[in-house]
Amino acid sequence: xxxxxxxxxxxxxxxxxxxxxxLPKGKAAAAxxxxxxxxxxxxxxxxxxxxxxxxxxxIGRRSAERLAFHILKSDAAxxxxxxxxxxxxxxxxxxxxxxxxxxxxxxxPICAGAxxxxxxxARDRGLVMVVxxxxxLIALEQTGMFKGVYHVLMGRISxxxxxxxxxxxxxxxxxxAEEPARNAGGEAVREVVLALNPTLEGDGTALYLAHExxxxxxxxxxxxxxxxxxxxxxxxxxxxxxxxxxxRRPV
Amino acid sequence: MPRAHDDAICIRQWEWSETSQTVSLFTREHGxxxxxxxxxxxxxxxxxxxxxxxxxxxxxxxxxxxxxxxILGEWDLRETFPGLxxxxxxxxxxxxxAELVQHVLTHHDPHPALFSALLESLRSVGEPSSVRASLLxxxxxxxxxxxxxxxxxxxxxxAASPDGxxxxxxxxxxxxxxxxxxxxxxxxxxxxxxxLGLLSRLNGELAEVGGLAAPTIIDRAARLLAAxxxxxxxxxxxTLQLVFGPDLPV
Numbered sequence: 077x078x079x080x081x082x083x084x085x086x087x088x089x090x091x092x093x094x095x096x097x098x099l100p101k102g103k104a105a106a107a108x109x110x111x112x113x114x115x116x117x118x119x120x121x122x123x124x125x126x127x128x129x130x131x132x133x134x135i136g137r138r139s140a141e142r143l144a145f146h147i148l149k150s151d152a153a154x155x156x157x158x159x160x161x162x163x164x165x166x167x168x169x170x171x172x173x174x175x176x177x178x179x180x181x182x183x184x185p186i187c188a189g190a191x192x193x194x195x196x197x198a199r200d201r202g203l204v205m206v207v208x209x210x211x212x213l214i215a216l217e218q219t220g221m222f223k224g225v226y227h228v229l230m231g232r233i234s235x236x237x238x239x240x241x242x243x244x245x246x247x248x249x250x251x252x253a254e255e256p257a258r259n260a261g262g263e264a265v266r267e268v269v270l271a272l273n274p275t276l277e278g279d280g281t282a283l284y285l286a287h288e289x290x291x292x293x294x295x296x297x298x299x300x301x302x303x304x305x306x307x308x309x310x311x312x313x314x315x316x317x318x319x320x321x322x323x324r325r326p327v
Numbered sequence: 328m329p330r331a332h333d334d335a336i337c338i339r340q341w342e343w344s345e346t347s348q349t350v351s352l353f354t355r356e357h358g359x360x361x362x363x364x365x366x367x368x369x370x371x372x373x374x375x376x377x378x379x380x381x382x383x384x385x386x387x388x389x390x391x392x393x394x395x396x397x398i399l400g401e402w403d404l405r406e407t408f409p410g411l412x413x414x415x416x417x418x419x420x421x422x423x424x425a426e427l428v429q430h431v432l433t434h435h436d437p438h439p440a441l442f443s444a445l446l447e448s449l450r451s452v453g454e455p456s457s458v459r460a461s462l463l464x465x466x467x468x469x470x471x472x473x474x475x476x477x478x479x480x481x482x483x484x485x486a487a488s489p490d491g492x493x494x495x496x497x498x499x500x501x502x503x504x505x506x507x508x509x510x511x512x513x514x515x516x517x518x519x520x521x522x523l524g525l526l527s528r529l530n531g532e533l534a535e536v537g538g539l540a541a542p543t544i545i546d547r548a549a550r551l552l553a554a555x556x557x558x559x560x561x562x563x564x565x566t567l568q569l570v571f572g573p574d575l576p577v
Contacts, residue, residue, distance in 0.1 A: 133345070134344075134345060235419070235566045236339060236380070236426060236565060276379055276381055276411065279412040280412075280422075283412070283414065283415045284415060287415060313377075313404075314403075314404040315375060315404055318409070322409050
């Protein structure tokens, strides 16, 4: 009498019981099928997918195998949508020619005024916030608190690593400050808010930008630093506490 | 492996992963140590909120004899030198000192006196009026500790040229009569006797340097030592021109 394949018994028995063409499930199965060293037991296309996923930051070989198996088990539409999204990102996303944010239009929706500020207010394009990376912009934008526009430096000045202002988009920021026609909406830059990471290099970059922008008659401010709201003193790190003491202000 | 606790100043830092860093530490008792700080960027890790360049703390290190990368298990932050973030001049001066340490020392070669000099200089740089004096004093300490301190005594038979300049030979690290050096084809930099006089009195405390000479003479002496250090290490530190400009003698 024929019996249905079962998922019980020893791993060897489970492997033997698996229906032809079916892939094993779970971490242990992925490791088993993939092997540990030498020639891969995966079909060539699966191996390519695993290698591609494993090249991503924060994804190791085992995680890549798990993701690959998830894709294999998913329906074709989901896999095609994922592949299409990856292709679109590479073909359509570019840097905004004004602020260097990542966008699929140029200028980006923020510079174009298509994305409103807090409470639906129009963007104040004379107020420019400078950040190091596009992901910093996204974090700030998600707060919904900033009503101005942005400028992404694409890094920070790091003399010890040989990274100077010429390696960043600093010159374009100065052009925006000097020529209103080159700023978003053709408005003159009135104030620049420096929202750089509070590291020594971030602070060095802020000092350099403040020095140069003040020569161009632009008001320069920077984000406050110290204790985050809702935190407790006893759990704050020494660096944060030192910043908070240094940046104390009258009440 | 036993964990060694040592005072340290972080002089370089690289991102290793989303949560870990590799760092170059200048420690008091172990010299320059490159270490992996696993999980140092996690909020609850024992690293006082992460390691940053030019901060002073106590490091808990596991140094294995035949391994290039030590393990940094903990970092107790003691001092952040806020003056280094006060102006570009102070900022670049601090970076230059950190870079100099990397150039003049080899790994695992302890120099407690130079460590103390760096610590004191970083504190002093926080005062805008002491930047040049700190740079001069620290460079002198670096040259002295590594055995390259120049002989700035003026030979009795040496005559200064009519404008008061003498000749400093970077290849030999000595003062030479300008005419004699020219005749022998030895490369010398013109140097004023007052600059040499200041250098010959530099063996005291950093706090005394400002009182030894006028700011312009202190600046001139700091620039001379910067040019000499560039000669000694055989390359130009990346931060050199940010601190001293492009006009150092070559």
